Amino acid sequence: MPKRRHTPRRRRPWWATLPTEELLDVRLCDLDLQLDGTALSARIDKLHDELHRTGLVFRPYVYLSVDWFTPEGSTGFAVPFYLAHRRLAQLEHHQMFEAEGTAHELCMKLLRHEAAHAFDNAYRLHRRADWRETFGRYSAPYRSAYRVRPTSRHFVQHLDHWYAQSHPAEDWAESFAVWMTPQSRWRQTYAEWPALRKLEALDTMVRDVGDLPPFVRSTDRPDSLPKQRITLREFYRRKKATYAKEPWRFDRELKLVFAPAAATARREHAATFLLRERVALRARVSSLTGQYRYVVDQVLETMVQRCRELDLRIARPGPETRLGAAVLTTMATQQLARGHQPRFRR
Numbered sequence: 209m210p211k212r213r214h215t216p217r218r219r220r221p222w223w224a225t226l227p228t229e230e231l232l233d234v235r236l237c238d239l240d241l242q243l244d245g246t247a248l249s250a251r252i253d254k255l256h257d258e259l260h261r262t263g264l265v266f267r268p269y270v271y272l273s274v275d276w277f278t279p280e281g282s283t284g285f286a287v288p289f290y291l292a293h294r295r296l297a298q299l300e301h302h303q304m305f306e307a308e309g310t311a312h313e314l315c316m317k318l319l320r321h322e323a324a325h326a327f328d329n330a331y332r333l334h335r336r337a338d339w340r341e342t343f344g345r346y347s348a349p350y351r352s353a354y355r356v357r358p359t360s361r362h363f364v365q366h367l368d369h370w371y372a373q374s375h376p377a378e379d380w381a382e383s384f385a386v387w388m389t390p391q392s393r394w395r396q397t398y399a400e401w402p403a404l405r406k407l408e409a410l411d412t413m414v415r416d417v418g419d420l421p422p423f424v425r426s427t428d429r430p431d432s433l434p435k436q437r438i439t440l441r442e443f444y445r446r447k448k449a450t451y452a453k454e455p456w457r458f459d460r461e462l463k464l465v466f467a468p469a470a471a472t473a474r475r476e477h478a479a480t481f482l483l484r485e486r487v488a489l490r491a492r493v494s495s496l497t498g499q500y501r502y503v504v505d506q507v508l509e510t511m512v513q514r515c516r517e518l519d520l521r522i523a524r525p526g527p528e529t530r531l532g533a534a535v536l537t538t539m540a541t542q543q544l545a546r547g548h549q550p551r552f553r554r
Contacts, residue, residue, distance in 0.1 A: 224295045231299060236436035236443060241272055241292040248291045251312065255319045262388050264418040268326035272433040274443065276309065276318055278325035282426045285322035289433050291315070303444045305490060305501035317367055317385065324384030325377065330422035333413055334377070342409040343383075344376035351375075361401040364394075369498030383410050451503045456510050458540055459518070465532035466515060467523035478520035479512045485530060486512075493537045507540045 221241075223234050243249045256267050269284035272292055278285040290296040291309055300307040309315045333339050334346035356370040363372035363379060364386045372382035383406050386394050398404040417423075436443070466478040482489070486508050494501045511533075522529055 221293065221295075224293070228299065228302065231295075232441035232444070233439050235439050236274070236289065237434050239289065239293075239296070239433065241289055241296075241433060243270065243272065243292060246292050247312075248287065248315070251315050251319060254316065255323060258320070258388055258390060259323065261390070262414075262418070264327070264414070265420070266327050266330050266418070266422055268323050268330075269427075270319075271429045273429075273431045274433075274436065276322060278322050278329070279428060279430045281329050281424070282428055282430075283326050283330040283422060283424055284426065284429070285326050286429070286431065287319075287322075299440065303502075304447070305505055306494075320385035320388055321367060321381045323388075324381035327384065327414075328377075328380060329426075330424050331417045331420075332423055333417070334380070336413065338409060338413060339380070342406050343379045346377055348376055361398075362403055362406075364398065364403050364407070368495070379406070380410070383407055384414070387411060387414070448502060451500070451506060454543060456514060456540075457543070458536060459514065461536050461539065462511065462514060462518070462520065465529065465536055466520035469519040469521050472521040472523050475521040475523065478515035478522060481522055481529065482508060482512050482515060482533065485533065489530075489534060489537055492534055493541055496538055497541050499541055504537065504541050507537055511537065511540070 223231055252270050259267060271284060271286055272289045273286035275288050288309065290300040290307055297307045297310050309318050328334055354374045356373050358370060363370065364383050366372065366382040366385045372379045386392055387407055387410055394407050398407060489508060490501050490504045493504045
């Protein structure tokens with residue numbers, strides 16, 4: 209019987225019990241985080257095991273940074289620092305209303321997706337003619353937003369929001385992730401889809417090189433955590449600044465959902481209603497639009513402010529008002545998000 213590997217118990221970091229305001233003043237480089245012994249480390253081991261089970265010799269290296277991304281040409285990829293400690297995951301959720309990758313299933317999906325980019329770099333597959341014929345031009349520019357076709361069967365469905373449709377490199381990565389997912393049964397799942405042709409072409413490409421040593425071996429770690437000398441406070445200030453507010457242009461639509469106080473003086477204030485429904489609306493609209501919850505929350509904050517300034521009240525039954533508020537929040541979120549890249553991981 210094989211010996212069970214002993215993992216030494218990690219000491220609690222000195223900053224783990226600091227109040228939030230004090231924690232925000234700690235520099236990222238001073239967090240001194242390690243992957244060993246974390247839940248994330250176990251998930252990376254699982255990723256490597258999945259690669260082994262598919263017959264691939266390639267193993268990507270993983271390092272801590274500020275987000276999920278695979279540097280251009282690298283055979284490793286970055287994961288966000290907050291996944292290395294529960295206290296930091298809580299802080300991320302407190303600041304941004306979500307902490308992407310903390311749930312096991314989504315984390316594994318993201319790891320497979322990034323491993324696909326690293327594998328492509330390791331064997332330079334995007335230079336092959338059959339890669340271009342199957343997925344398109346790797347050099348195609350990333351656009352600030354992409355138009356999705358929800359009913360299209362030319363792309364696999366792996367990460368949310370039809371992410372495979374965003375760029376040829378993401379189409380490859382999403383297809384690879386589906387291909388390597390244990391028990392995915394991709395041949396049966398996509399049997400009636402044109403996307404099956406892509407999966408079969410990918411299967412051929414991967415089998416061509418899968419048992420060979422990587423053609424490229426990198427060790428670079430751009431933007432690694434030890435190089436980040438800003439504080440957590442400054443990090444979140446910059447992160448939030450990328451979602452700057454746009455001018456509010458929806459007073460007319462707001463008055464269709466709610467009503468002036470003169471006509472409904474005894475009804476509940478619209479601002480009170482929105483504050484009570486804020487969490488549910490934030491989650492619902494984020495799921496519908498593919499935008500971060502922080503972006504949606506900025507829209508809701510502006511809506512609450514305008515409802516107060518216009519002294520609007522509830523005019524319809526609860527379900528109708530919730531639907532109207534969700535539709536309006538979705539419209540405003542989509543306008544706000546127009547200049548912001550949606551969750552690209554390349």
